[in-house]
Amino acid sequence: MTPLNIALVGNPNCGKTALFNLLTGSRQKVANYAGATVERKEGWFTTPAGRSVRLLDLPGAYSLNATSPDEAVTHDVCAGTYRGEAAPDLLVCVADATNLRLHLRFVLEMRSLGRPVVLALNMIDAAQRNGMEIDLPRLQAELGMPVVPTVGIRRNGARDLLARLDGVPPPVPTPVPPGTDLHAMVRQILADCVTHATPLSDRMEERLDRWVLHPVWGPVILLVLLFLMFQAVFAWAQPLMDGIDAGMGLLGEQVGRLMPDGVLRSLIVDGVIAGAGSVVTFLPQILILFAWILALEESGYLPRAAFLLDRLMSVAGLSGRSFIPLLSSFACAVPGIMATRTIQNPRDRLVTILVAPLMTCSARLPIYTLLIGAFIPHRNVAGFMNLQGLVLFGLYALGIISALVVARIMRWRNPDRREATLLMELPAYRLPNPRDLALGLWERARIFLMRVGTTIVSLTVLLWGLSSFPKPPAGAVGPAIDWSLAGRIGHIMLPVFAPLGFNWQICVALIPGLAAREVAVGALATVYSLGSGADTDQAALQLGGMLPTHWSLPTALSLLAWYVYAPQCVATLAVIRRETGSWRVVALTAGYLFGLAYAAAFLTYHIARML
Amino acid sequence: MHAPQWLQALVAATLVAACAAYWLGRLFPRLGQAGWQATAGLLRRIHAPQALIRPAQARARPRPKGGCGGCSGCADKDCGPKT
Incomplete structure (x- = not known):
């Protein structure tokens, strides 16, 4: 048949x-x-x-x-x-x-x-x-x-x-x-x-929507929810992160004790455990962020947020239809950019694709939380707001505001008189199903750990190789890593990035970060671990504690500003090419984002130095 | 160099080379497919188990340009707009 x-x-x-x-x-x-x-x-x-x-x-x-x-x-x-x-x-x-x-x-x-x-x-x-x-x-x-x-x-x-x-x-x-x-x-x-x-739920839904869709209270509720989300990322994750940190430290210690001294021991401890382990530490924060996003999605709130933001987005030259692709970009820009296929207006679609990389993707979170944890004091502001959570919220807000400004500029340069009316379906409210939430979080954890196990481990192994060889000549002074290929590449890049307050170690970490953002954390851990010497297995896994002794606050703030704007991973640029069919758009995206990143980091560094 | 040190160096070099090959295959898919084709051919010549040959043959086939085309940061099954 x-x-x-x-x-x-x-x-x-x-x-x-x-x-x-x-x-x-x-x-x-x-x-x-x-x-x-x-x-x-x-x-x-x-x-x-x-x-x-x-x-x-x-x-x-x-x-x-x-x-x-x-x-x-x-x-x-x-x-x-x-x-x-x-x-x-x-x-x-x-x-x-x-x-x-x-x-x-x-x-x-x-x-x-x-x-x-x-x-x-x-x-x-x-x-x-x-x-x-x-x-x-x-x-x-x-x-x-x-x-x-x-x-x-x-x-x-x-x-x-x-x-x-x-x-x-x-x-x-x-x-x-x-x-x-x-x-x-x-x-x-x-x-x-x-x-x-007429079920009771319909009447309750109408009452809820009177507040949630209110022109004043609606945006206030949205801001409060987002603010709470970022506070939770820091406040709830710390015990779990400490546990993973301690576990990785123990693993590094045991492996270092059991293996004979040599290159393989260095590869495993300084490369794999230090590199990949430093990224795995951020898993709790990523899961907390996604728990909030999944809960908001399951509850039926997110389309209502799109409706609320339609007016704001139209001021920026976008329609509310851009909200879902831009929101998806908070997880990963790749599906976010693909989701622009539902935007009918070609100009709106192109602008949404161009600004989607400005949404802070989940891969940036390990870098943000590493730097915030290392350089921003852990204290409360106004008695109840965690300062670290506030800074994280500020970074996300900066990305969003920048996206709106860039979209506005693009509209000014290329006005389109056609109006796309936002017509969308508001799903019923429902309590998030704990089983569905758990499945969603399990899936995110699986994706993250797979990424660590493939992309990140492989990159940190390569970086270890580049950072370990060639060995320094006889009689050389200074850390051995300075003589390695990675060290030399870092020093070659230094003149370009020194005005931003970056040192050569940061320059080296930027390169594998193009493949996967969070690899920059692992790369820094590997580079500093190798640079610190053989007896610092534990120190390699406490990158957050080490960085304040090596970097100034202006450098850390400059690097944060860089990551708000710098083009995301190569996969994002690849999907832009696929969705637009144009290398010109890819070049434009990469060009304007690098330009913004450089300018923002430069200004941040020099202003912070003056304060 | 002592034998254990020599072995360590060999294992470390193999791991680094494998990671380099992995990334070359991701950045240049055709090169990666050619590499897997050669690997599958070699495995067949040495009469390796089918469990090793089949995955190598599967990786040697060109993949359709669907989904995101290479990002391993999402589940791939659900990549793209929900319909």
Whole structure:
């Protein structure tokens, strides 16, 4: 039997991807559609009756009347007109059962494609919890297509869908007559098929939104939440960080004691343990930051934050649609830049891509917290505000403000009279599910540790090699590292960076930092460990304690300013190239960011010296 | 040089070379694929177990330019805008 070719389609936020992952598991392939930067996700699975199915997860679309590249791809693939793509045998349209008023309109549009359609009513469990009763047979009759309930996040949540796929193929539904008022039709269907009492949660939601979306109190609440988030990053993480620090110190000591003196011992202790260990120490802070972000996301608050910031962003020449890509950039700029595909206006999209690197990504956090912990006193301001948390908040705010200013300048230079109205769906409030939060944090921890184990360890091993050889000639004075290749490179770079207050060790650390920001911490640990001599295994892991004896406060502040602006890792520049198709944009991004970083670090250093 | 020191140097050099090869493969994917092809060929010639040959062959195949194209900082599965 030939494999069944199914396309999964629906509005954004309908749980389509969760259903796709549930059906296909790890049997997926990710690529791009030919001639577009739109992501193509394809997977395979077998139905209970043994039928092979090829499943295509199409980009979310609010309508088949495409207004963005994503929606255009969805329309063309569904219609069977996308070059190089086989027409689907069956369309599985996924709709959020808790929000049929929005999603059913798209389902009605699907009827005009002339292909068999099955409606998967997703999140049916949430709809039932909200007191909704959906008459499935009646809905099926009124829509003219089979309707199956699904729960994309539950193990057997696609059982009914799989059974339907093994059944008689559905007929092609009759198209909706042209000119029909789809909204009126949706209202009629809902009146006939759905009954629910206004749940208590709806009334509470309205009350909450009166405050959360208030033009004055809304931004205040947002600021308070962000402020608390950054305070928590310092206040809650310290005991865990101390524990990891002590563990790494113990590991370094034991390995140093067990291994005979020699290059391998130096590689393991000064390279791997000192380098990678100094980065792992920051895992608790990263997890605390992500716990907050995940909780805000799960609670349904983040789209409301986008709505609140729409006006502010429009002053800067951006639309509220830029908020989600920019927010994603706080985790990593790569998915943030890819998320700009949902921005319809090409100018807005380009500006968002150009300023996304200014959002402080999670990889900068180890550097910030290292320098803040080492140079900013641990004390309270005004009796309750942790000064270190305040400085961290200030660094994030500086990145955001700079992004808005840069976007404003770009708008002034290249005005676009077209206005993109922000139209978005506000999801229902819900209490973050502890299990989902735990899974999300586990995933972040896994990603971080994988990155340490691959990218960071490999770079610190390379840096150890460059920092250990060649050995100093006989009779040489000074630390051996000064004679190494890394030392020489650092000294060659010094004239460029000395005006910023950087020493050669910082110059050396900047290079591997281009591959992964947080490697700069490991690189500093390795370089200082090797430079300090063989008896400082423990000192190598207490970089924070060592730095104040080697650097001045202006140098530390200058390095912080550098990292606020300096271009992020090479992967960010690579994805900019991929998304824009232009080396010119990459050069512009790297150029303006390096320029800003140099200027900011220079000013910070010299002003701090004068104070 | 004492034997243990010589061994240490060899192991350390191998580790550094492996890390250098890893980064060359990431920065220059075609070079990396050629390297893995050569490795897979060598493993076949010496009749190495399939468990070693298969991963080398898989890495020798060009990867589709999907997702972020190289950043290991995200889970790759969920990289990109949520649909």
